[in-house]
Amino acid sequence: MNLQWILISLLFFTSAIAETFKNLDSHPKFPCKPPHFSSYPFCNVSLSIRQRALSLVSFLTLPEKIGQLSNTAASVPRLGIPPYEWWSESLHGIADNGPGVSFNGSVSSATSFPQVIVSAASFNRTLWYEIGSAVAVEGRAMYNAGQAGLTFWAPNINVFRDPRWGRGQETPGEDPKVVSEYGVEFVRGFQERRKTKVLKRRFGDDDDGDAHDDDDGGDDGKLMLSACCKHFTAYDLEKWGNFTRYDFNAVVTEQDMEDTYQPPFQSCIRDGKASCLMCSYNAVNGVPACAQEDLLQKARAEWGFKGYITSDCDAVATIFEYQGYTKSPEEAVADAIKAGVDINCGTYMLRNTRSAIEKGMVSEEQVDQALVNLFAVQLRLGLFDGDPRDGHYAKLGSNDICSSGHRNLALEAARQGIVLLKNDHKLLPLNKNRVSSLAIIGPMANNISNMGGTYTGKPCQQKTLFTELLNYVKKTSYASGCSDVSCGSGTGFGEAIAIAKGADFVIVVAGLDLSQETEDRDRFSLSLPGKQKDLVSSVAAVSKKPVILVLTGGGPVDVTFAKTDPRIGSIIWIGYPGETGGQALAEIIFGDFNPGGRLPMTWYPESFTEVAMSDMHMRADSSRGYPGRTYRFYTGPQVYEFGIGLSYTRFDYKIISAPSRLSLLKLLPQHSHKKLLLQNGDEVIRYLELDDLGVNSCESLRFNVRFSVTNTGETDGSHVLMLFSRMPPVLSGVPKKQLIGFDRVHVRSNEMIETVFVIDPCKQLSVANDAGKRVIPLGVHVLFLGDSQHSLSLEF
Ligand SMILES: *[C@@H]1O[C@H](CO)[C@@H](O)[C@H](O)[C@H]1NC(C)=O
Ligand SMILES: *[C@@H]1O[C@H](CO)[C@@H](O)[C@H](O)[C@H]1NC(C)=O
Ligand SMILES: *[C@@H]1O[C@H](CO)[C@@H](O)[C@H](O)[C@H]1NC(C)=O
Ligand SMILES: *[C@@H]1O[C@H](CO)[C@@H](O)[C@H](O)[C@H]1NC(C)=O
Ligand SMILES: *[C@@H]1O[C@H](CO)[C@@H](O)[C@H](O)[C@H]1NC(C)=O
16 A cells, blocks of 8 residues: 555544544444344345345435445444444455454464465465465454454455565465466355354364355355455556556456456456455556446446455556546546445545536445445355344454464475475485484574565464474574675575584575565566575585575576586475465474475576566567466576475376267257358358357357376375366467466375376366467367376367
8 A cells, every 4th residue: 555545544544533533332243233223124135135234225315325425434422333444355364454454452463374385385285275264363353353354355366477576475476277276266265154053063062964054155145254355357567667556557468367356356256146246456458457338337237246255455546647548536446446346445435426416427226236235245254243242253263363273284384385386306305314414594584574564464383494404413503694685695604504514404595575576566586595505505605415406486596507417416395385384384394294385486596587567468479579477378597386396206107098089060050150160151160159159158069088107116195286288379479388277195205095086178288378268179189197198179
């Protein structure tokens, strides 16, 4: 949030809210408080959510309505409605970045899960769901304690398009399918209302029943909490060159929009049933995202969105102030409301809506529609169902926060997400009985402050990497080497070199922290900051054995020097592993956990920084020397590719069965088949366009790819299976390869398991054409899993 606006907001609120707080004692803490305030129809739980929301709006005066259009919604004392703070954060644990969350009451901390990019690297859907669900339990418990709201602005599901992006760490990586599935699992886990029985089980009662209410959290459905798919859309630049996120115009082709930028949002809404969508600061093809009527309405009309749309903080103001898209603030507000924005994070709508209505730019009815959307979500959350202390989640309290179950889940996420990138001559795991001394070096090695990355709240109990290693080897010494991550000077190298010389094994922790990459801060280089590389190399040069390099940070770093240096035996990426990350790392180093994480993004070399970050094209264009982006399209050299990750054991695959031919004929109704043949005349039909055929699903053509996975090594382990396809290049812009299925499985040493992927050709074997329409290329699609390949011919 821009400072200037924060100040304006504060000033505004001091006066506007003073009134409200004058009678704080008599102020009801929840709406529909008996005996008097419970008699309104909007408190009547027998009515539908829509009826109740309409009823509530009908009681409000225009100033009262306008008072609802900010994240800090005003109270309506005469109706017994207290103020409500919409802005709470929960990206990877309850965080106090927004005003809705505070840690100053009976709850002073909450479980800090690894940053999203790390959990994403587990490729484990169950884990993602469980994290969403655990964070929701803590959120509800904090709400009960008066320290959080019910509406949270997570997950961040923008595709990690450029390695320099300061917020790439907040996302599940660069693959639209992985990002989509992460979003769906997190949102379901977060929003789904648990059965009372299941909640009781947390207090020791028995229950074998289904974990969810019959009510699936759908349209009118009850919500445990509200999650928000953000930032809609094509948002992934903070501050680079002459661009800032506030004024950037993302120029996006129809093709990239359809098969890169939009799929995560479509899934988050359609399959995750998220109850909030947040529009971003940037413009998309000349129109600010919060004024994109077409896109916002499409979410409602075509994806079945039923929640509320919020602007990013002050993203309505930016329409006028930074984007210069409108001639006045009123026009910006009117455009946003007409486009479908229901609430503005910030005060711009509070200040300008009245005048926009008076000038005839937007109508009161349009404001009413926004309020219905807002109240409907609050009603689904149970906010108007009476005293929350009597409600469905009443029992959740401080015991449910930082519980051993949640901290174990955070530990499990770090274990599963950490990626082993290099392990020459099986340097790792170290044998804990044979290591008598260790040295750990680096500015992050003994510092807890950045272990969770952005949007970290107050962790329950955080320990540094150094402290956790001490549990394994008493004689562990530590030197920072550099005074901070920027590592401007080599004055600390001497101490680092000295302890390295004296130890059996040396671990160097290098990489990034939030001083390098964060909100409002992109990187300009992909190399290790400052003199970090010199630190790593100087230490490696004097160590008795090859060193273990541990890399922190969400964005990729060009560590080609370390990849090729034989004195660096192992490389482990830990990202921002959260409050239990130190333990997870120590377990992996000493073989108590077998690593199985895989990189969810491409690691590019430093030369990639010649590409303009502002260039949104996904596809390579050799005519202008543009290399493309992500494993699907990037044609240049890589440091580490998407999906890489080693284990202490070996896995072999074999495709057991999959069809070798598939006729798409039965997709088509007879008449369209004829029409298609007529249209094409003598020309060979090279692909089918799904929209044209009125086809949007091909369930009838779904097929199985069955295969076996054998653990041929001596160690049990979990393994991420990634099934890719390569489609025939019958139209321009076909990806080099595309992930069409993934799963994480556990296989014991010397055992084999069989598993199956179900493939829907319309979804997984299709691509967008130039016009942004989904097409299925005909011809041979090659499916591959590791070295194992299978050819499938799609025919017509
Ligand atoms: C609540 O709504 C139902 C259905 O319209 C109605 O029958 C009932 O009388 C209402 N209850 C109250 C307390 O108004
Ligand atoms: C906690 O912080 C919030 C937000 O800053 C404030 O409104 C509230 O009064 C504080 N509560 C206590 C108990 O200090
Ligand atoms: C920024 O703007 C200046 C002046 O217009 C221009 O010379 C420069 O090339 C721009 N830089 C980038 C990265 O676009
Ligand atoms: C830990 O890192 C933070 C952020 O870089 C820094 O401000 C702090 O001084 C460091 N603490 C120690 C003990 O080095
Ligand atoms: C996936 O995550 C869940 C939850 O942590 C865990 O129980 C399960 O073992 C994981 N699966 C694999 C194959 O690692």
